[in-house]
């Protein structure tokens with residue numbers, strides 16, 4: 070999927086752009102997280118990508134074909150948007166079957182069983198949708214987006230209304246979905262979730278692209294590590310010993326643990342040295358988590 074110079078204003082003559090000169094690419098097999106504060110233009114971008122509204126300028130190509138309302142390539146795109154409409158008096162299963170019939174495609178192409186397994190609704194699938202909780206409707210809507218196992222799956226805030234175990238499940242669903250060479254684009258406010266389920270990120274603010282790239286690149290999980298000692302903070306002497314190690318740039322004590330800037334030493338070598346120094350290491354990980362990176366990126370705007 071390739072977006073080039075995408076621009077959208079809801080009211081002509083208004084100088085406020087919902088999306089302005091946005092460009093980025095997504096490759097097959099990636100799970101791309103679309104991040105941005107309220108009003109950044111995420112939903113507007115996804116609606117253009119789904120062919121629901123037309124851009125004022127720029128274009129979106131999916132598998133080389135330009136996306137516009139009614140474009141045939143949209144049959145390869147599945148989408149979940151908030152508030153999917155279901156017929157309340159029909160069962161979850163009947164709703165999905167009807168939806169698929171309306172596409173006019175052969176029943177066996179729906180891969181209903183796979184989509185239903187992902188929804189994980191069990192017996193509730195046979196109950197009227199009006200008896201569903203918000204989370205159940207949400208999962209039915211996600212299953213609906215997966216009907217036909219589309220090559221590109223677009224999910225706008227899929228974890229809204231889900232409980233923590235379901236949020237976790239959603240993460241696995243997205244990773245598994247893309248593992249087979251398909252592509253997922255997901256917008257979310259849950260930074261920790263995005264960090265764990267996405268391979269790539271696009272950060273938007275006020276309609277514009279702020280940054281795009283692999284998650285690790287954006288979170289800057291590179292040269293500073295957070296070492297969490299078991300059993301609370303370590304003494305000043307230990308900090309000095311770590312600082313004196315070859316290939317260690319600097320060491321600082323932080324609330325969450327010890328921040329070690331690497332200057333030549335690899336994380337694996339550092340861990341070996343810490344063990345040799347008898348520092349009781351409980352965990353070692355990249356310091357700059359997505360939340361910090363995100364807040365830094367959108368900085369003043371937030």
Ligand SMILES: Nc1ncnc2c1ncn2[C@@H]1O[C@H](COP(=O)(O)OP(=O)(O)OP(=O)(O)O)[C@@H](O)[C@H]1O
Pocket residue numbers: 079080086087088105106107108109110111112113114
């Ligand atoms: N139908 C509409 N008519 C007029 N303006 C709109 C419409 N939809 C969105 N906007 C405006 O476009 C801008 C981008 O909105 P959009 O919903 O795309 O942002 P978002 O990143 O999805 O936000 P959120 O995280 O709050 O869902 C906002 O300023 C919003 O007020």
